Amino acid sequence: YVGLYNATVKLNEFLVFFPQAIALAVFPMFSRSINDEARLKYYLEISLKIGAILMIPVVFGIFFLGNDIVKIIYGSQYMDAVPALRIITFSMLGAFPFMIFTNLLIALDKRKQLLIFDFALVLINIAMSLLLIPKFHYYAAAYNTTFTSLLGFLFAYFICQKYVKFEFGKFLVKPLIAGIAMGIILLLAQNAPLFLTIPAGAISYLLTLCLIKE
DSSP states (O other): OHHHHHHHHHHHHHHTHHHHHHHHHHHHHHHHTTTOHHHHHHHHHHHHHHHHHHHHHHHHHHHHHHHHHHHHHTOGGGGGGHHHHHHHHTTHHHHHHHHHHHHHHHHTTOHHHHHHHHHHHHHHHHHHHHHHHHHHHHHHHHHHHHHHHHHHHHHHHHHHHTTOOOOOTHHHHHHHHHHHHHHHHHHHTTTSOHHHHHHHHHHHHHHHHHHTTO
16 A cells, blocks of 8 residues: 555655746745735736646646556556545645745745644644544545645635735636546547647647637
8 A cells, every 4th residue: 555655646746846846936026025015916826827727737637647647657556556646636736826825925924824834734634644544545645635735725825815815716717627628638538548648638728728818
């Protein structure tokens, strides 16, 4: 079980690099704009928009192509890791805004509040792991990771709203629609080779974004 879960975690950690890069890129902009709420709001919203456009197709792609991805990277002996990979992939939907919100709070010098909810998340994760992992094994670990990631996003969202009034939900609608369109294409092409399905999915996603004018 440990080997299967480690396989999903390593792939997820690699993918989290992209939201980390976005969060690090906007941090200097946050720091320079702490006395200008309008500019701070602009940088925050544009970083959330870019993050959503980049991460949503990754989540949909891994969910529908998980079998092929695991087989190519780890081999057929790790195919039992696919369900856990599909679960833990959704943690990225919480991870990318969480990282951006974290850097915003650091720029605003709100480290104390950041540490409090980080500590709370650790306690929640430990409690859920102790309760669920003995019975549900690595599936529970994947669910715990995803749940605490999404919970961390909610904590950070409401704290950030205290200091900067911003929109977020509107940036998710169009990428989600495009992601669903991509998912349909991937589902229809699931028996095709991966070197064909990935470009087909990417093209369908970008084309849908263009059609709905994102």
